[in-house]
Amino acid sequence: MNARTPLEARTVAQVMTTDLLTITPEESVLMAWELMCQARIHHLPVVSAEGSFMGVVDAQILMATWESAGPGRARRPVRDLLPGSPLLAVLADDPIPTAARAMLSANTDYVAVIDDDRTLIGLLTAHDLINALAGGPTPQPHPRPSMPSLYRMEPVLPKHRPAERPEAMAHPSRTVISPD
Structure with missing residues (x-):
């Protein structure tokens, strides 16, 4: 089938995104x-170290649950944001209307695509559907597999506030953060 085939006659596999950035449930909010800001994505699938699909954290969930009560709350694990309800997922061979109905019933703009072993193989988003409807290019899988993030970012905070260290005020070009 090609781009001239009506969208409702295509399968999820023909439209979904397979080049995914994923995160493990232990990673911080x-x-x-x-990751979402740097990659300019709105959906971040959560996959266990064994490769099991656990859910999706999206920008809306992050914004709704964000707490600015200090760095400790921002370090809570992503696992805390995953819904307790059954996972929203479809199979790659499912027709597009089936996936669209699942998205509508769950009131989301995405649906995870899994295989028979519940392993994540792709994500179908509203953007993918609009792209296919508009005759845009079919997403091409990249040769690299999806993998959890390989780096950790932690904020660096000074041990002392500048007001507590008068020498820092006298020498503004010097840092107040001591090497550890």
């Missing part, structure tokens, strides 16, 4: 936000 801050890491999820940073």
